[in-house]
Amino acid sequence: MIGLVFTTTEEAHPFVDTYADGRFSDLGPDAPLHDDHVLVSVSGTGKVRSTLHAERVCRDHNVTALVHAGTCTALTKDIDIGALVGVTAVLEGDRIELSAPSYPQMPLEVPFETDTQGILVTQDHVVQDSEDRSYWQRIADVNDSSGYALAYVAAQHGVSCHIAKAVTAHAGEENESFQKDRAAAQQRIADCLLAYLNDQLPA
Numbered sequence: 001m002i003g004l005v006f007t008t009t010e011e012a013h014p015f016v017d018t019y020a021d022g023r024f025s026d027l028g029p030d031a032p033l034h035d036d037h038v039l040v041s042v043s044g045t046g047k048v049r050s051t052l053h054a055e056r057v058c059r060d061h062n063v064t065a066l067v068h069a070g071t072c073t074a075l076t077k078d079i080d081i082g083a084l085v086g087v088t089a090v091l092e093g094d095r096i097e098l099s100a101p102s103y104p105q106m107p108l109e110v111p112f113e114t115d116t117q118g119i120l121v122t123q124d125h126v127v128q129d130s131e132d133r134s135y136w137q138r139i140a141d142v143n144d145s146s147g148y149a150l151a152y153v154a155a156q157h158g159v160s161c162h163i164a165k166a167v168t169a170h171a172g173e174e175n176e177s178f179q180k181d182r183a184a185a186q187q188r189i190a191d192c193l194l195a196y197l198n199d200q201l202p203a
Contacts, residue, residue, distance in 0.1 A: 002200060003032075003039045003063035003159075004193060005054065007146050011070045012042055014190035019197070032057065037201050039063060043146060047094075047124055050146040054153035065162065066154040067196070069189045071182060072120065072142040072165035079116060079141060079167055081181050084188050086110035086117040087163035090148045091140055093121035106151050111199075112164045112192050120163060122148035142167065164192050 006012035009027060016024040024033045024040050030053060032041035039061055043053035057063060072085065079085065089107045110117055118141030147163050154161035166185035169175040 001034065001037060001039055001061060001063050002197070003041065003057050003061065003066045005050075005057065005066060005068045005150055006040075006042050007045055007050070007070045007144075009042050011186050011189065012040065014187045015069075015193050016040060018190060018194060030056075032061070034061070038197065043150070045145055047092075047122060047146065047149040050149035051153055054150045058153060058157040058159055063159055065160045066150060067193070068147055068150045068161065068163045069193055070144065070146070070165060071168045071185045071189070072144045074142050074167045074170050075121075075140055077170060079118065081167050081169060081175065082184055082188070083115045083167045084112075084192055085120075085142055085165045085167065086112050086114035087120045087142075087147065087165060088117045089119045090151050090163065091119065091121040092148045092152075093123035093140070093143065106148070106155065108151060108161060108163060110164075111162055112196055114164060114192070118142055120144060120147050120165060122146060143171070164189065166192075 012027055016027050027033055027040055029042045029044050032039050043050045087108055089105050091105050121140040121143045123143055142165055151161040166188045168182045168185045
């Protein structure tokens with residue numbers, strides 16, 4: 001069974017309203033729904049919620065892969081708003097003061113059709129300070145609040161993890177069309193997952 005994890009129900013709806021004729025449209029936080037092949041769930045925002053959620057999914061369900069899809073912020077202007085990013089590696093980004101971080105960079109495979117690929121850093125704090133942003137721009141491409149936690153727990157259970165992210169903004173910049181861009185990004189995520197499942201699931 002493939003486990004799809006969204007951060008919020010808002011991000012999930014373009015997908016669940018389409019997949020399986022909308023039978024998963026009542027999806028809510030921490031209440032996974034599944035059929036014979038796919039489990040869909042919502043973790044909630046932040047690394048703690050994502051960690052606990054991934055632990056429950058991996059412990060209670062026979063998932064062979066954990067797939068996380070959602071929105072993100074680009075740390076570089078080389079990645080356009082609206083771009084779909086396949087994550088090749090993920091970092092934990094709230095412990096930069098440590099000379100030897102407890103949570104190393106984790107490489108990931110990208111089984112999706114995306115516009116580009118890049119490194120994701122997961123942070124609970126918002127990157128606004130120019131020095132902080134500059135640091136992460138040198139080693140990562142996009143950031144979010146959940147990806148590393150999900151990938152880390154999946155690895156502890158021997159489950160492969162794949163992440164796709166759609167960009168809704170550039171770090172430190174106002175986006176006057178944020179609501180429109182977020183809706184478009186969520187639809188891109190839905191389309192990406194539907195294409196992925198079409199390749200992965202039996203006909």
